[in-house]
């Protein structure tokens with residue numbers, strides 16, 4: 502198979518979808534690897550490192566036109582829609598429930614698109630989202646602490662306090678991978694931390710792991726409201742897989758928050774869980790609504806590309822190898838987790854929640870190809 506990698510052109514995105522180590526593994530299995538010149542530069546992988554392991558350096562258009570399997574990190578941006586085509590498999594983060602134009606572009610192009618974030622194991626783990634969620638959660642706590650500083654428009658509060666001065670209060674909405682990692686860093690900074698989740702099983706797990714160091718609360722609109730009004734930092738980290746994030750925090754709750762508090766909406770890539778959220782970039786990461794600083798960067802891990810690229814490719818490579826070795830149909834047919842990642846197959850929308858989000862018809866994947874029994 503011809504496996505292609507293009508440079509990410511979304512603003513402030515420095516990750517790359519394949520490391521030289523990954524390229525070497527694919528070459529060793531007999532595949533061709535095409536890499537757009539300069540694709541790895543943002544993650545400190547120079548072209549020479551790819552050439553040394555046998556990858557071919559070429560232009561973006563050549564990769565799009567000739568690769569059987571195209572690897573990216575973020576969803577195609579509008580200028581790339583015209584390059585999508587039938588007969589190619591696109592493997593990347595897509596977040597289609599929050600992006601109707603891209604959903605339609607994928608369908609119209611006739612391509613097959615597998616979303617990293619919806620690859621889901623039978624025990625409901627999201628193995629290709631997890632490492633980026635670890636990074637984003639940790640960064641969210643750092644961002645919260647940073648933007649509380651007075652010169653940056655914050656309350657002027659040191660999150661950890663000092664001896665004799667109370668620490669700041671961090672509220673984490675959603676105690677999954679992002680929420681847990683945000684809580685760990687906030688705890689490390691010395692903050693008082695409360696996590697709200699709507700899964701009692703998840704709350705039990707967190708109770709075991711964090712053993713009394715955080716407050717764990719069942720999520721309800723009343724508890725969310727009470728917590729948000731007391732908080733110095735609120736981190737939005739909820740997820741309903743494949744669907745738009747629920748708006749847990751209303752504009753009215755934001756109006757009632759402390760002056761100079763910070764909200765970090767990590768769920769912004771699924772539309773955000775604060776009513777007042779809109780996506781921002783690393784070059785202009787925050788804006789203020791009713792005195793509350795909003796940090797809503799949709800590609801947070803892009804800020805730390807060395808860590809993120811390696812963490813991401815560690816988990817994507819086994820799936821890339823399976824698709825390259827078996828072809829997409831056989832790979833998907835034999836692996837339920839990968840099958841759940843398929844959002845569009847040969848131009849047909851197969852992911853129900855995306856169809857529901859945009860009022861589009863979807864076709865169950867098993868109607869298009871035989872899947873292994875669950």
Ligand SMILES: NC(=O)c1ccc[n+]([C@@H]2O[C@H](COP(=O)([O-])OP(=O)(O)OC[C@H]3O[C@@H](n4cnc5c(N)ncnc54)[C@H](O)[C@@H]3O)[C@@H](O)[C@H]2O)c1
Pocket residue numbers: 618627630631633634637674675676677678679680697698699700703720738739740741746747749766767768769770771798799800801802
């Ligand atoms: N902005 C970024 O750069 C970035 C990076 C990585 C992940 N993310 C996003 O962060 C979000 C969280 O990802 P994750 O990996 O932690 O997901 P996860 O599935 O591990 O955790 C989500 C948690 O939200 C909880 N939840 C769902 N509805 C809830 C509600 N109403 N109230 C409280 N809790 C609720 C679930 O029970 C679950 O524990 C996702 O939208 C993901 O796409 C964003």
